[in-house]
Amino acid sequence: MFKKIAKGASIGLLATIIAGTGYIAAITPGGLSGFWLMVSTVSGLNTSAHAAEESTLKVAEGFSLKLVAKDLGYVRFLAITEQDDLVATIADRGQILLLQDRDQNGTTETQTVLIDGINEPQGIFFDGDWLYFSESGTVSRVAFDHSTASLAGEIQVVLQDLPYDLIHKAKAIGISPDRKLYVAVGSPCNVCEPEDPRYAAMLQSELDGSNPQIYARGLRNSVGFDWAPWSGDLYATVNARDLLGDNFPPDELNLVVENGFYGWPYVNGDNIPDPDFGDKRPDLASSAIAPAFKFRPHNAPLGIRFVKAHRSLPPGFNRMALVALHGSWNRSVLDGYKVISLHWDNQGNIESRDFVSGFLADDGIMGRPVDIAQDRQGRFYITDDLGGQIYRVEYGAGQ
Numbered sequence: 001m002f003k004k005i006a007k008g009a010s011i012g013l014l015a016t017i018i019a020g021t022g023y024i025a026a027i028t029p030g031g032l033s034g035f036w037l038m039v040s041t042v043s044g045l046n047t048s049a050h051a052a053e054e055s056t057l058k059v060a061e062g063f064s065l066k067l068v069a070k071d072l073g074y075v076r077f078l079a080i081t082e083q084d085d086l087v088a089t090i091a092d093r094g095q096i097l098l099l100q101d102r103d104q105n106g107t108t109e110t111q112t113v114l115i116d117g118i119n120e121p122q123g124i125f126f127d128g129d130w131l132y133f134s135e136s137g138t139v140s141r142v143a144f145d146h147s148t149a150s151l152a153g154e155i156q157v158v159l160q161d162l163p164y165d166l167i168h169k170a171k172a173i174g175i176s177p178d179r180k181l182y183v184a185v186g187s188p189c190n191v192c193e194p195e196d197p198r199y200a201a202m203l204q205s206e207l208d209g210s211n212p213q214i215y216a217r218g219l220r221n222s223v224g225f226d227w228a229p230w231s232g233d234l235y236a237t238v239n240a241r242d243l244l245g246d247n248f249p250p251d252e253l254n255l256v257v258e259n260g261f262y263g264w265p266y267v268n269g270d271n272i273p274d275p276d277f278g279d280k281r282p283d284l285a286s287s288a289i290a291p292a293f294k295f296r297p298h299n300a301p302l303g304i305r306f307v308k309a310h311r312s313l314p315p316g317f318n319r320m321a322l323v324a325l326h327g328s329w330n331r332s333v334l335d336g337y338k339v340i341s342l343h344w345d346n347q348g349n350i351e352s353r354d355f356v357s358g359f360l361a362d363d364g365i366m367g368r369p370v371d372i373a374q375d376r377q378g379r380f381y382i383t384d385d386l387g388g389q390i391y392r393v394e395y396g397a398g399q
Helices: 011-020 031-043
Strands: 063-069 075-080 086-090 095-100 110-115 124-127 130-134 139-145 156-159 173-175 181-185 201-205 213-217 224-227 234-238 252-256 301-306 320-325 338-344 350-357 369-374 380-384 389-395
Touching: 063 086, 075 124, 075 369, 075 380, 075 389, 086 124, 124 173, 130 173, 156 181, 156 201, 173 224, 181 224, 224 301, 224 320, 234 301, 252 301, 320 369, 320 380, 338 369, 350 389
Parallel strands: 301 369
Antiparallel strands: 063 389, 075 086, 086 095, 095 110, 124 130, 130 139, 139 156, 173 181, 181 201, 201 213, 224 234, 234 252, 301 320, 320 338, 338 350, 369 380, 380 389
16 A cells, blocks of 8 residues: 655654555554554565565465566566466556566566556556556556567557545456456545545446446455456455554455445444444445455455466365455554465355465565466466565475
8 A cells, every 4th residue: 555665764754654644643553652663564664674585485285486576666466468478567667567487487587668657557457459457547458469478559548537545546457257347446545435436436337438337335445356257246355444453343355246335434344333434324334235254454455366277276276266465554463464365165155274474574574465366377476565576376386
Protein backbone atom coordinates (compact mmCIF):
# COMPACT_ATOMS: atom_id res chain seq x y z
CA MET A 1 0.00 0.00 0.00
CA PHE A 2 2.86 2.36 0.76
CA LYS A 3 6.06 2.82 -1.13
CA LYS A 4 9.25 2.21 0.77
CA ILE A 5 10.70 5.49 2.06
CA ALA A 6 14.44 6.01 1.95
CA LYS A 7 16.13 5.23 5.25
CA GLY A 8 17.53 8.77 5.37
CA ALA A 9 14.10 10.38 5.26
CA SER A 10 13.23 12.46 8.30
CA ILE A 11 10.70 11.23 10.86
CA GLY A 12 8.82 14.49 10.37
CA LEU A 13 8.46 13.78 6.66
CA LEU A 14 7.30 10.24 7.39
CA ALA A 15 4.74 11.45 9.90
CA THR A 16 3.49 13.99 7.37
CA ILE A 17 3.10 11.30 4.72
CA ILE A 18 1.22 8.98 7.06
CA ALA A 19 -0.94 11.79 8.42
CA GLY A 20 -2.00 12.59 4.87
CA THR A 21 -3.47 9.12 4.50
CA GLY A 22 -6.07 9.68 7.18
CA TYR A 23 -4.73 6.89 9.38
CA ILE A 24 -3.49 9.32 12.01
CA ALA A 25 -7.01 10.53 12.64
CA ALA A 26 -6.88 8.32 15.73
CA ILE A 27 -3.98 7.21 17.90
CA THR A 28 -2.96 3.63 17.12
CA PRO A 29 -3.93 0.91 19.60
CA GLY A 30 -0.39 0.89 21.02
CA GLY A 31 -0.49 4.60 21.82
CA LEU A 32 2.59 6.56 20.78
CA SER A 33 4.68 3.40 20.66
CA GLY A 34 2.11 1.95 18.30
CA PHE A 35 2.32 5.09 16.17
CA TRP A 36 6.09 4.78 15.83
CA LEU A 37 5.72 1.11 14.99
CA MET A 38 3.34 2.19 12.25
CA VAL A 39 5.85 4.78 11.02
CA SER A 40 8.60 2.18 11.06
CA THR A 41 6.62 -0.46 9.24
CA VAL A 42 5.05 1.57 6.44
CA SER A 43 8.32 3.41 5.81
CA GLY A 44 10.40 0.26 5.60
CA LEU A 45 12.65 1.37 8.46
CA ASN A 46 12.15 -1.87 10.36
CA THR A 47 13.27 -4.08 7.49
CA SER A 48 16.46 -6.08 7.61
CA ALA A 49 19.49 -4.95 5.67
CA HIS A 50 19.02 -7.63 3.01
CA ALA A 51 16.22 -8.98 0.87
CA ALA A 52 14.97 -12.53 1.23
CA GLU A 53 17.19 -15.23 -0.19
CA GLU A 54 16.41 -18.69 -1.51
CA SER A 55 18.02 -20.29 1.52
CA THR A 56 15.94 -18.30 4.01
CA LEU A 57 12.53 -19.13 2.52
CA LYS A 58 10.55 -22.28 3.29
CA VAL A 59 8.31 -23.90 0.69
CA ALA A 60 5.65 -26.58 0.88
CA GLU A 61 6.90 -30.15 0.95
CA GLY A 62 8.01 -31.43 -2.44
CA PHE A 63 8.46 -27.95 -3.94
CA SER A 64 11.60 -25.93 -4.61
CA LEU A 65 12.11 -22.18 -4.91
CA LYS A 66 14.47 -20.13 -7.09
CA LEU A 67 15.11 -16.39 -7.32
CA VAL A 68 14.60 -15.52 -11.00
CA ALA A 69 14.68 -11.69 -11.04
CA LYS A 70 15.93 -8.97 -8.69
CA ASP A 71 16.51 -5.21 -8.44
CA LEU A 72 13.10 -4.54 -9.99
CA GLY A 73 11.90 -1.77 -7.70
CA TYR A 74 8.25 -1.81 -6.59
CA VAL A 75 7.26 -4.87 -8.64
CA ARG A 76 3.58 -5.65 -8.24
CA PHE A 77 1.57 -7.86 -10.61
CA LEU A 78 2.47 -10.45 -13.23
CA ALA A 79 1.24 -11.81 -16.54
CA ILE A 80 2.91 -14.63 -18.49
CA THR A 81 3.22 -14.79 -22.27
CA GLU A 82 2.56 -17.84 -24.42
CA GLN A 83 6.35 -18.36 -24.46
CA ASP A 84 6.46 -18.27 -20.63
CA ASP A 85 8.17 -14.88 -20.52
CA LEU A 86 7.19 -12.68 -17.57
CA VAL A 87 5.48 -9.30 -17.88
CA ALA A 88 5.48 -7.27 -14.65
CA THR A 89 4.12 -3.91 -13.51
CA ILE A 90 6.71 -1.71 -11.76
CA ALA A 91 4.64 0.88 -9.91
CA ASP A 92 7.36 3.28 -8.74
CA ARG A 93 8.99 3.46 -12.18
CA GLY A 94 5.72 3.74 -14.09
CA GLN A 95 6.78 0.86 -16.31
CA ILE A 96 5.68 -2.51 -17.62
CA LEU A 97 8.69 -4.80 -18.01
CA LEU A 98 9.27 -7.90 -20.13
CA LEU A 99 11.57 -10.37 -18.32
CA GLN A 100 13.15 -13.18 -20.35
CA ASP A 101 15.37 -16.16 -19.61
CA ARG A 102 16.97 -16.43 -23.06
CA ASP A 103 19.82 -18.74 -22.08
CA GLN A 104 17.45 -21.06 -20.17
CA ASN A 105 19.54 -21.01 -17.00
CA GLY A 106 16.55 -20.35 -14.77
CA THR A 107 17.19 -16.61 -14.28
CA THR A 108 15.62 -13.78 -16.29
CA GLU A 109 18.74 -11.96 -17.40
CA THR A 110 16.99 -9.75 -20.00
CA GLN A 111 14.73 -6.83 -19.03
CA THR A 112 12.90 -4.87 -21.72
CA VAL A 113 10.64 -1.87 -21.07
CA LEU A 114 7.39 -2.54 -22.94
CA ILE A 115 5.55 0.56 -21.68
CA ASP A 116 6.98 3.58 -19.88
CA GLY A 117 5.70 6.78 -18.30
CA ILE A 118 2.40 5.49 -16.94
CA ASN A 119 0.74 6.23 -13.60
CA GLU A 120 1.58 3.53 -11.03
CA PRO A 121 0.66 0.48 -13.12
CA GLN A 122 -0.83 -2.38 -11.11
CA GLY A 123 -3.14 -5.06 -12.48
CA ILE A 124 -2.15 -6.89 -15.67
CA PHE A 125 -3.28 -9.93 -17.67
CA PHE A 126 -3.36 -11.38 -21.17
CA ASP A 127 -6.56 -12.04 -23.07
CA GLY A 128 -5.32 -13.80 -26.16
CA ASP A 129 -3.35 -11.21 -28.14
CA TRP A 130 -4.48 -8.33 -25.90
CA LEU A 131 -2.44 -7.17 -22.93
CA TYR A 132 -4.67 -5.39 -20.39
CA PHE A 133 -3.20 -3.25 -17.62
CA SER A 134 -4.46 -0.80 -15.00
CA GLU A 135 -3.19 2.51 -13.67
CA SER A 136 -4.59 4.53 -10.79
CA GLY A 137 -7.45 5.97 -12.83
CA THR A 138 -7.58 3.96 -16.04
CA VAL A 139 -7.67 0.50 -17.59
CA SER A 140 -6.06 0.11 -21.01
CA ARG A 141 -5.19 -2.59 -23.49
CA VAL A 142 -2.65 -3.02 -26.27
CA ALA A 143 -2.15 -5.67 -28.94
CA PHE A 144 0.72 -8.05 -28.14
CA ASP A 145 2.67 -10.40 -30.43
CA HIS A 146 3.55 -13.45 -28.36
CA SER A 147 5.94 -14.84 -30.99
CA THR A 148 8.18 -11.75 -30.86
CA ALA A 149 7.30 -10.71 -27.28
CA SER A 150 6.55 -7.18 -28.40
CA LEU A 151 3.69 -4.71 -28.62
CA ALA A 152 1.77 -4.85 -31.90
CA GLY A 153 -0.28 -1.66 -31.78
CA GLU A 154 -1.15 1.52 -29.95
CA ILE A 155 -2.45 1.63 -26.40
CA GLN A 156 -6.24 1.88 -26.18
CA VAL A 157 -7.84 3.30 -23.04
CA VAL A 158 -10.76 1.05 -22.12
CA LEU A 159 -11.94 2.67 -18.88
CA GLN A 160 -10.98 6.14 -17.69
CA ASP A 161 -11.74 8.55 -14.85
CA LEU A 162 -11.85 5.76 -12.30
CA PRO A 163 -11.83 7.19 -8.77
CA TYR A 164 -8.71 7.05 -6.63
CA ASP A 165 -7.24 8.88 -3.68
CA LEU A 166 -3.96 8.90 -1.78
CA ILE A 167 -4.39 5.34 -0.53
CA HIS A 168 -5.83 2.15 -2.03
CA LYS A 169 -5.07 3.19 -5.61
CA ALA A 170 -4.32 -0.29 -6.96
CA LYS A 171 -6.85 -1.54 -9.51
CA ALA A 172 -7.04 -5.32 -9.72
CA ILE A 173 -8.45 -6.38 -13.09
CA GLY A 174 -9.62 -9.58 -14.75
CA ILE A 175 -11.94 -11.16 -17.31
CA SER A 176 -14.72 -13.48 -16.18
CA PRO A 177 -15.61 -16.82 -17.79
CA ASP A 178 -18.57 -15.12 -19.48
CA ARG A 179 -16.22 -12.51 -21.02
CA LYS A 180 -16.81 -9.41 -18.93
CA LEU A 181 -14.12 -7.02 -17.67
CA TYR A 182 -13.94 -6.59 -13.89
CA VAL A 183 -12.13 -3.87 -11.94
CA ALA A 184 -11.77 -3.56 -8.16
CA VAL A 185 -11.72 -0.02 -6.76
CA GLY A 186 -10.47 0.49 -3.20
CA SER A 187 -11.79 2.94 -0.63
CA PRO A 188 -10.32 6.46 -0.35
CA CYS A 189 -9.87 6.13 3.43
CA ASN A 190 -9.61 3.78 6.37
CA VAL A 191 -13.30 4.13 7.23
CA CYS A 192 -15.73 6.72 5.80
CA GLU A 193 -18.77 7.10 3.56
CA PRO A 194 -17.36 8.17 0.16
CA GLU A 195 -19.56 10.23 -2.12
CA ASP A 196 -18.57 8.35 -5.27
CA PRO A 197 -20.37 4.97 -5.15
CA ARG A 198 -17.63 3.37 -7.27
CA TYR A 199 -15.26 3.45 -4.29
CA ALA A 200 -14.95 0.16 -2.36
CA ALA A 201 -16.73 -1.63 -5.20
CA MET A 202 -16.28 -4.21 -7.93
CA LEU A 203 -17.03 -2.73 -11.35
CA GLN A 204 -18.05 -4.63 -14.47
CA SER A 205 -18.05 -3.64 -18.15
CA GLU A 206 -17.78 -5.09 -21.61
CA LEU A 207 -14.24 -5.88 -22.77
CA ASP A 208 -14.06 -2.57 -24.65
CA GLY A 209 -15.15 -0.65 -21.54
CA SER A 210 -18.72 -0.04 -22.66
CA ASN A 211 -21.70 -0.45 -20.33
CA PRO A 212 -19.78 0.10 -17.07
CA GLN A 213 -21.71 -0.63 -13.88
CA ILE A 214 -21.23 -1.43 -10.22
CA TYR A 215 -21.29 -5.21 -9.76
CA ALA A 216 -20.83 -5.39 -5.95
CA ARG A 217 -20.23 -2.95 -3.07
CA GLY A 218 -18.81 -2.76 0.43
CA LEU A 219 -15.41 -4.24 -0.49
CA ARG A 220 -13.04 -1.90 1.39
CA ASN A 221 -9.85 -2.67 -0.51
CA SER A 222 -9.80 -5.64 -2.84
CA VAL A 223 -6.37 -6.04 -4.47
CA GLY A 224 -6.92 -9.48 -5.92
CA PHE A 225 -9.71 -11.62 -7.35
CA ASP A 226 -10.13 -14.74 -9.47
CA TRP A 227 -12.75 -17.25 -10.56
CA ALA A 228 -12.83 -20.81 -9.19
CA PRO A 229 -12.41 -23.11 -12.21
CA TRP A 230 -14.70 -25.83 -10.82
CA SER A 231 -17.67 -23.49 -10.25
CA GLY A 232 -17.05 -20.16 -11.96
CA ASP A 233 -17.56 -18.39 -8.61
CA LEU A 234 -15.77 -15.06 -8.15
CA TYR A 235 -13.62 -14.76 -5.01
CA ALA A 236 -11.95 -11.52 -3.93
CA THR A 237 -9.42 -10.79 -1.20
CA VAL A 238 -10.25 -7.76 0.93
CA ASN A 239 -8.11 -5.73 3.33
CA ALA A 240 -10.35 -4.82 6.28
CA ARG A 241 -10.16 -1.54 8.21
CA ASP A 242 -7.34 -0.55 10.58
CA LEU A 243 -6.98 0.96 14.06
CA LEU A 244 -9.26 -1.43 15.96
CA GLY A 245 -6.47 -3.37 17.65
CA ASP A 246 -4.22 -6.29 16.86
CA ASN A 247 -6.90 -8.94 16.55
CA PHE A 248 -9.83 -7.27 14.83
CA PRO A 249 -11.17 -7.14 12.23
CA PRO A 250 -10.08 -10.13 10.15
CA ASP A 251 -9.12 -9.60 6.56
CA GLU A 252 -11.48 -11.35 4.20
CA LEU A 253 -12.00 -13.65 1.26
CA ASN A 254 -15.40 -12.86 -0.19
CA LEU A 255 -17.55 -14.86 -2.57
CA VAL A 256 -18.68 -11.97 -4.74
CA VAL A 257 -22.12 -12.07 -6.32
CA GLU A 258 -23.94 -9.54 -8.45
CA ASN A 259 -25.51 -6.74 -6.37
CA GLY A 260 -23.93 -8.17 -3.23
CA PHE A 261 -23.00 -5.87 -0.33
CA TYR A 262 -20.00 -6.89 1.80
CA GLY A 263 -20.22 -4.64 4.83
CA TRP A 264 -17.72 -1.79 4.65
CA PRO A 265 -17.89 0.68 6.35
CA TYR A 266 -20.85 -0.39 8.49
CA VAL A 267 -19.89 -3.89 9.66
CA ASN A 268 -16.68 -5.90 9.97
CA GLY A 269 -15.86 -9.60 9.96
CA ASP A 270 -18.96 -11.68 10.68
CA ASN A 271 -21.14 -8.57 10.31
CA ILE A 272 -20.14 -7.02 13.64
CA PRO A 273 -21.20 -3.34 13.74
CA ASP A 274 -18.35 -0.90 13.18
CA PRO A 275 -17.67 1.33 16.24
CA ASP A 276 -17.65 4.46 14.06
CA PHE A 277 -20.25 3.75 11.37
CA GLY A 278 -22.24 0.77 12.63
CA ASP A 279 -25.41 2.77 13.34
CA LYS A 280 -25.52 4.84 10.15
CA ARG A 281 -27.08 2.44 7.63
CA PRO A 282 -28.92 -0.41 9.37
CA ASP A 283 -30.69 -1.21 6.11
CA LEU A 284 -27.38 -1.97 4.38
CA ALA A 285 -25.76 -3.57 7.40
CA SER A 286 -28.56 -6.09 7.70
CA SER A 287 -27.99 -7.23 4.10
CA ALA A 288 -24.20 -7.60 4.36
CA ILE A 289 -22.72 -10.88 3.14
CA ALA A 290 -20.22 -12.38 5.61
CA PRO A 291 -16.78 -13.54 4.45
CA ALA A 292 -16.36 -16.95 2.89
CA PHE A 293 -13.02 -17.20 4.74
CA LYS A 294 -11.33 -15.01 7.32
CA PHE A 295 -7.61 -14.30 7.18
CA ARG A 296 -5.74 -13.26 10.31
CA PRO A 297 -6.31 -9.56 11.09
CA HIS A 298 -4.08 -7.13 9.20
CA ASN A 299 -2.34 -9.81 7.13
CA ALA A 300 -3.21 -7.83 3.97
CA PRO A 301 -4.14 -10.52 1.41
CA LEU A 302 -3.44 -9.21 -2.09
CA GLY A 303 -3.08 -11.38 -5.19
CA ILE A 304 -5.10 -14.61 -5.44
CA ARG A 305 -4.72 -17.22 -8.18
CA PHE A 306 -6.67 -20.43 -8.51
CA VAL A 307 -4.31 -23.25 -9.48
CA LYS A 308 -4.72 -24.68 -12.95
CA ALA A 309 -4.48 -28.46 -13.18
CA HIS A 310 -1.15 -29.63 -14.62
CA ARG A 311 0.58 -32.99 -14.93
CA SER A 312 3.66 -31.59 -13.15
CA LEU A 313 1.72 -30.93 -9.92
CA PRO A 314 1.16 -33.52 -7.19
CA PRO A 315 -2.18 -35.23 -6.51
CA GLY A 316 -4.59 -33.08 -4.57
CA PHE A 317 -3.58 -29.82 -6.22
CA ASN A 318 -7.09 -29.09 -7.37
CA ARG A 319 -9.83 -27.00 -5.79
CA MET A 320 -7.21 -24.67 -4.37
CA ALA A 321 -5.86 -21.14 -4.69
CA LEU A 322 -2.63 -19.39 -3.73
CA VAL A 323 -2.87 -16.06 -1.89
CA ALA A 324 -0.10 -13.51 -1.26
CA LEU A 325 -0.16 -12.03 2.26
CA HIS A 326 1.57 -8.66 1.99
CA GLY A 327 1.91 -8.38 5.77
CA SER A 328 0.73 -6.16 8.58
CA TRP A 329 1.58 -2.64 9.64
CA ASN A 330 -1.28 -1.99 12.09
CA ARG A 331 -0.22 -4.61 14.67
CA SER A 332 2.09 -4.46 17.69
CA VAL A 333 3.50 -7.83 16.53
CA LEU A 334 3.96 -8.09 12.78
CA ASP A 335 2.20 -10.93 10.97
CA GLY A 336 1.60 -12.24 7.46
CA TYR A 337 4.46 -11.89 4.96
CA LYS A 338 3.96 -15.25 3.25
CA VAL A 339 2.12 -17.05 0.48
CA ILE A 340 -0.56 -19.47 1.62
CA SER A 341 -2.65 -22.09 -0.13
CA LEU A 342 -6.42 -22.26 0.36
CA HIS A 343 -8.10 -25.65 -0.10
CA TRP A 344 -11.83 -26.13 -0.73
CA ASP A 345 -13.54 -29.38 0.23
CA ASN A 346 -16.68 -30.69 -1.47
CA GLN A 347 -18.87 -28.88 1.06
CA GLY A 348 -17.22 -25.51 0.36
CA ASN A 349 -15.20 -25.37 3.58
CA ILE A 350 -11.81 -23.68 3.18
CA GLU A 351 -8.56 -24.69 4.88
CA SER A 352 -5.36 -22.60 4.91
CA ARG A 353 -1.77 -23.91 4.73
CA ASP A 354 1.61 -22.21 4.38
CA PHE A 355 3.04 -22.42 0.86
CA VAL A 356 6.06 -20.04 0.97
CA SER A 357 7.13 -18.49 4.27
CA GLY A 358 10.20 -16.87 5.77
CA PHE A 359 9.80 -13.29 4.53
CA LEU A 360 9.43 -12.21 8.17
CA ALA A 361 12.64 -12.95 10.09
CA ASP A 362 14.08 -12.14 13.51
CA ASP A 363 16.01 -9.18 12.09
CA GLY A 364 13.06 -7.67 10.24
CA ILE A 365 10.91 -7.89 7.14
CA MET A 366 12.78 -9.30 4.14
CA GLY A 367 9.95 -9.34 1.65
CA ARG A 368 6.28 -8.59 1.02
CA PRO A 369 4.52 -10.93 -1.44
CA VAL A 370 2.07 -9.30 -3.84
CA ASP A 371 1.00 -11.54 -6.70
CA ILE A 372 1.16 -15.10 -8.00
CA ALA A 373 1.07 -16.30 -11.61
CA GLN A 374 1.23 -19.83 -13.07
CA ASP A 375 2.99 -20.62 -16.35
CA ARG A 376 2.21 -23.31 -18.92
CA GLN A 377 4.62 -25.74 -17.29
CA GLY A 378 2.71 -25.60 -14.00
CA ARG A 379 5.29 -23.42 -12.22
CA PHE A 380 4.35 -20.52 -9.95
CA TYR A 381 5.91 -17.04 -9.88
CA ILE A 382 5.68 -14.76 -6.85
CA THR A 383 6.40 -11.01 -6.77
CA ASP A 384 7.92 -9.25 -3.75
CA ASP A 385 7.59 -5.47 -3.90
CA LEU A 386 9.79 -4.78 -0.87
CA GLY A 387 12.76 -6.80 -2.07
CA GLY A 388 12.06 -5.96 -5.73
CA GLN A 389 12.31 -9.65 -6.59
CA ILE A 390 10.45 -12.47 -8.34
CA TYR A 391 10.64 -16.11 -7.26
CA ARG A 392 9.71 -19.29 -9.10
CA VAL A 393 8.27 -22.27 -7.24
CA GLU A 394 7.95 -25.67 -8.88
CA TYR A 395 7.24 -29.20 -7.82
CA GLY A 396 10.05 -31.74 -7.64
CA ALA A 397 12.91 -29.69 -9.06
CA GLY A 398 15.97 -29.65 -6.84
CA GLN A 399 14.49 -32.06 -4.29
